[in-house]
Amino acid sequence: MTEPLLDLTPEGLFSPALGAHIDPHRPVARAIITHGHADHARAGHGAVLATRQTLDIMAIRYGADFAGQTQVADGEITMGRARVRLVPAGHVLGSAQVVIEAGGRRAVVSGDYTRTANPACAPFEPVPCDLFVTEATFALPVFRHPPPEVEIARLLASVAAFPERPHLIGTYALGKAQRLIMLLRQAGWHAPIHIHGALQRLCDYHVEQGIPLGELRPATMDRAEARALSSAIVLAPPSAFASPWVQRFADPVVGFASGWMQIRARARQRGVELPLVISDHSDWGQLTATVEELDPAEFWITHGREDALMRWADLTGRRARPLRLLGYEEEAE
Amino acid sequence: MKAFAALLERLAFTPGRNAKLAHLEGYFRDAPDPDRGYALAALTGDLSLGRVKPALLRGLAEERVDPELFALSYDYVGDLAETVALIWPAAGAEGDLRLADAVESLSALGRVEAGQKLAGWLDTLGPSERLALLKLATGGLRVGVSARLARAALARVGAPEVEEIEEVWHGLELPYRELFAWLEGGPRPEAAALAPFRPVMLSTPTDAEQLDPLDPAEYAAEWKWDGIRVQAVAEQGTARLYTRTGEDISAAFPDIVERMAFEGALDGELLIRHGEVVAPFADLQKRLNRKSAGKTMRTRHPAALRLYDILTWEGEDLRPLPFNTRRTRLEAALTTLDEPRFDASPILDFTTWEELANLRADPPEAVIEGVMLKRRDSAYTAGRPRGPWFKWKRDALLVDAVVLYAQRGHGKRSGFYSDFTFALWDGDALVPVGKAYSGFTDEELRRLDRFVRDHTVERFGPVRSLQPRLVVEVAFEGLNRSRRHRSGVAMRFPRINRIRWDKPAAEADHLPALTALLPPEVTP
Missing domain, CATH: 2.40.50.140 (Nucleic acid-binding proteins)
Structure with missing residues (x-):
């Protein structure tokens, strides 16, 4: 019997040939990390293999000693009885797919990915394979993310209509915030953008990595300054909206940038006045098109709405397996 | 449809009244005729297409999407029109659809044809426009805009005040070209409707302290009834019952309208009254929430009018006359009418503010929520002028x-x-x-x-x-x-x-x- 390319263990996905877990949600001896979001990249592993940028991001979030030892995934690496390389996933800065080859077969663990161009990171690189492991965060045919430019235009139209009301946009600190800033710059918004303190270090890191974010100002101003703002865009992590921090702003327009904003009930639940459908994940069309493009003999579904992808596999005669991995958030903060 | 869809999208998520007004104002300024007129009617509930039923909609979607995938999606989204709008497969290039074309076609077509037409349009629209179209076709925009709010937004577009708009409102016809022309500086639309609404005179709150320096002899006092303020207008064979903001509620109160055998406009309180006993407000509310009133409803909760004022009578405009004179005319009119379901709100007997305070503290009926004070020489003027009329509500x-x-x-x-x-x-x-x-x-x-x-x-x-x-x-x-x-x-x-x-x-x-x-x- 040939050794399986991948296996499911209580810690998460495991490659017996590599002797390593991929994005395990409990501490393990050896981990390969696809990207820096907290639900995929946890501290406390023995050894971590990841891209340079993911390692940097983990060090920023958890401190330099987040793992026993680290290794930058540079080119193809032989590990145990297999070879592994990391290729871009297009999700956030440093995000990668894990390509594993052993016994003449290839598996790709895509982590989280999107096919929509993201000015803040390298685009998804399709790698044909025998086994493809996909996410399913937005795996329902109702999820069709509009072009992000359209959503940015809606934000700017709102700022023009209500210049006296600061626009407070909820965004995740890693990836979404920088992408939003880049999209605003591309849309011609060159004024300073205010950012909550929780976004500062990761924005600084993007700038160090050569991603120009333009002028950013801290949003930790006092009440008088906050009330004097005009035509202001302020970015903050979602948790800030429940904290007294938000009270300094007079009559803000509260927005939120997320793929979930496509569903009205979800937007209302969050009390959002300006929902912006901007996602770092694949929508239904991208998920199904990617599987069709790679045409693997089998695909596995890690987390999300796997029922619909399973049904689609049925309808299109593909082999699929739901992993129902626990521990992954719907979207990391 | 793009501008209308964008408007609905913003309104659906905007909790604040001022921001809602700003969105509406922007739309009414920028959108062309006749689209904005239809949009206005859709928002105020004066446009009832509603030909497309949920089952038909679901059927249309399931011809294009696997029913199981549809069911999973609907389960997640929770709203049928929204699910259909999001899941509808794009077919060909995205175009746009004139709101007016959609409304005019849908109102002309039968149910099945409307469904087919709808499917054709959905193929060419983006998701936000699809949702707007579906909400329009199935009825019920549910974006938290009342007719009153829509009119307040119209008043921000041009010079006319909201009261003036309310006055002409019921004479207007879809798609309201005359109204928008007026807002943009054109002539005021002719009051084409029979029995039009007249802007109502409102009171300001007061208390014992504010009343103290005033001379009680200059004021008439009445009970403040806990019903809803209405205007009953009957002219040339047309009878209508309006709320104080000009909503026509005739259909819900046929038992009032059929008794309005007069020529004039009366101001009063709509109540539920059994013999001489006035029922609590909750009973009236049961009838207010309905579009029409069945026989059981009318028997169980019979409506009555308790009148405060007389605005016009047999072709004569009485509004410039002093309150005392109007009151005499009102009583004379009611005597002639001899209609047991209509009576005048009694004038209270008092000479000092203290006496009135005692009356207010111990009203004869539970549904009285205070007293009204009206200067005896006051003309009937639209709006809420400060001074001539006061409400002195009972303590909370x-x-x-x-x-x-x-x-x-x-x-x-x-x-x-x-x-x-x-x-x-x-x-x-x-x-x-x-x-x-x-x-x-x-x-x-x-x-x-x-x-x-x-x-x-x-x-x-x-x-x-x-x-x-x-x-x-x-x-x-x-x-x-x-x-x-x-x-x-x-x-x-x-x-x-x-x-x-x-x-x-x-x-x-x-x-x-x-x-x-x-x-x-x-x-x-």
């Missing part, structure tokens, strides 16, 4: 309740816990009896917010459940029976009157103290 009812839940506010109160659910004791348990959003100062709001953060037990999204510690004195205007609330009662206009930081929760009021305030049930 008070109860000490325990705050159980808090929710974050919107707009100016973003980030503050400002919406409170409060409860009374029922034995050892606390039973929620209402919600309040107002009545505190900014300073108190900050202190309340701190209290919420420090005493949270559990969080559910934007809501927090709290340790039962904080007592607030809740003021409210009245109480109705309610089957929707666990406590069995619903308060009218509850607000926080005082925060009792000092009072232990165990000393808050018990539910029976509240239910004792319920009005007696009146049955025919």
Whole structure:
């Protein structure tokens, strides 16, 4: 019997040939990390293999000693009885797919990915394979993310209509915030953008990595300054909206940038006045098109709405397996 | 459809009245005729297409999407029109559809044809426009815009005041080209409708202190009835019943309209009255919420008019005359009419403010919510002029309740816990009896917010459940029976009157103290 390319263990996905877990949600001896979001990249592993940028991001979030030892995934690496390389996933800065080859077969663990161009990171690189492991965060045919430019235009139209009301946009600190800033710059918004303190270090890191974010100002101003703002865009992590921090702003327009904003009930639940459908994940069309493009003999579904992808596999005669991995958030903060 | 869809999208998520007005104003300024007219009618509920039923819609979608995938999606989204709008497969290039073309075609087509037409349009539209079209076709935009708010937005577009717009409103015809032309500087539309609405005269609140320097002899006083203020207009064979904002509610009150055998415009209170006994407001509300009134409804809750004023009579405009003269004319008109369901609100006998205060404190009926004061020489003028008319409402009812839940506010109160659910004791348990959003100062709001953060037990999204510690004195205007609330009662206009930081929760009021305030049930 040939050794399986991948296996499911209580810690998460495991490659017996590599002797390593991929994005395990409990501490393990050896981990390969696809990207820096907290639900995929946890501290406390023995050894971590990841891209340079993911390692940097983990060090920023958890401190330099987040793992026993680290290794930058540079080119193809032989590990145990297999070879592994990391290729871009297009999700956030440093995000990668894990390509594993052993016994003449290839598996790709895509982590989280999107096919929509993201000015803040390298685009998804399709790698044909025998086994493809996909996410399913937005795996329902109702999820069709509009072009992000359209959503940015809606934000700017709102700022023009209500210049006296600061626009407070909820965004995740890693990836979404920088992408939003880049999209605003591309849309011609060159004024300073205010950012909550929780976004500062990761924005600084993007700038160090050569991603120009333009002028950013801290949003930790006092009440008088906050009330004097005009035509202001302020970015903050979602948790800030429940904290007294938000009270300094007079009559803000509260927005939120997320793929979930496509569903009205979800937007209302969050009390959002300006929902912006901007996602770092694949929508239904991208998920199904990617599987069709790679045409693997089998695909596995890690987390999300796997029922619909399973049904689609049925309808299109593909082999699929739901992993129902626990521990992954719907979207990391 | 793009502009209309964008408007609906913003309105659906905008809680604030001012922001809603700004969105509406922008749309009415920019959108062309006749689209904006149809949009206005759709928003005010004056456009009833509603030909496309949910089953048909679902059928159309399932011809294009696997039913199981559709079911999974619908389950997640929770709204049929939204699911269809999002899931509809794009077919070919995205185009746009004139709102006017959509409305005109849909109103001309039968149900099946409308469905086919709809499918063709959905193929060419983007998701936001698809949703707007589907909401239009199935009826019910549900974006929290009342006809009154829409008219207030129109008043911001041009010079005419909202009262003037209300006055011509019922004579207007779709798609309201004349109205928009008027707002943009054109001539005022002719009052084409028979029995048009006249802008209402409103009063300002007062109290004993403000009344003190005034001469009681210059004022007439009446009871303030707890019904709804209406205007009954009958002219040249057309009879209409309007609310004070000009909504035509004739269809819901045929028992009033059929008795309006006069030529004129009367101002009064709509009540439910059994013989001489006036029923509580809740009974009237049962009829207000309906589009029409069946026989059972009319027998069980018979409507009556208690009249305050006379605006026109047999072709004569009486509004410039002094109140005293109008009152004499009103009484004469009622004598001629001899209609048992219409009577005049009695004039109270008093000579000093103290005497009036005593009357106010002990009204003969539970449905009286204070007294009205009208200068005897006042003409009937539209709007809310300060001075000629006062309302002196009875003191609010008070109860000490325990705050159980808090929710974050919107707009100016973003980030503050400002919406409170409060409860009374029922034995050892606390039973929620209402919600309040107002009545505190900014300073108190900050202190309340701190209290919420420090005493949270559990969080559910934007809501927090709290340790039962904080007592607030809740003021409210009245109480109705309610089957929707666990406590069995619903308060009218509850607000926080005082925060009792000092009072232990165990000393808050018990539910029976509240239910004792319920009005007696009146049955025919």
